[in-house]
Amino acid sequence: MVVDTKSLSQEIKQIGKNLGFSNVGITSPDIAEWADRLRHGLIQGYEGEMQFLARSIDRRTDIAYSFPDVKSVLVVSMNYFPGEEHRKSLDNPSLGYIANYALNEDYHTVIESRLRELLSQINILTKGKVQGRIYVDSGPVPEKALAVKAGI
Numbered sequence: 001m002v003v004d005t006k007s008l009s010q011e012i013k014q015i016g017k018n019l020g021f022s023n024v025g026i027t028s029p030d031i032a033e034w035a036d037r038l039r040h041g042l043i044q045g046y047e048g049e050m051q052f053l054a055r056s057i058d059r060r061t062d063i064a065y066s067f068p069d070v071k072s073v074l075v076v077s078m079n080y081f082p083g084e085e086h087r088k089s090l091d092n093p094s095l096g097y098i099a100n101y102a103l104n105e106d107y108h109t110v111i112e113s114r115l116r117e118l119l120s121q122i123n124i125l126t127k128g129k130v131q132g133r134i135y136v137d138s139g140p141v142p143e144k145a146l147a148v149k150a151g152i
Contacts, residue, residue: 016074016076021076021114022077026150034145034148038057038060042057059140063142063146075152077147119132
């Protein structure tokens with residue numbers, strides 16, 4: 001079966017948008033450029049108190065350690081900004097301010113459930129020819145580098 005990857009990518013991105021993701025991008029898993037920058041930063045001691053970054057450096061610089069059969073990476077973002085009303089407390093030092101991400105349900109749960117639905121719809125779209133694993137920023141996968149590569 002020949003698949004038009006451009007239209008498949010566009011369909012996947014549209015499904016993601018329909019599920020509420022702000023951005024949906026697709027990229028290769030190669031992050032060599034960012035891996036070199038991370039290694040350089042660690043050599044320079046830029047991790048500060050985040051010494052855990054030096055652990056498992058191979059996992060942080062090569063996505064194949066966590067996902068050995070990866071061919072492509074689908075990256076999403078979701079805006080959880082609650083609106084300007086919430087920001088008014090910033091002008092009043094006597095009021096407490098709660099971070100946007102902490103105002104609602106844990107974003108890990110929200111995004112994971114939508115990613116499950118996205119993967120399900122991709123499987124329907126491709127008649128099961130796509131394998132996928134869901135990951136929501138809770139380990140060494142370099143999601144920021146992948147997001148930049150995916151155009152997010």
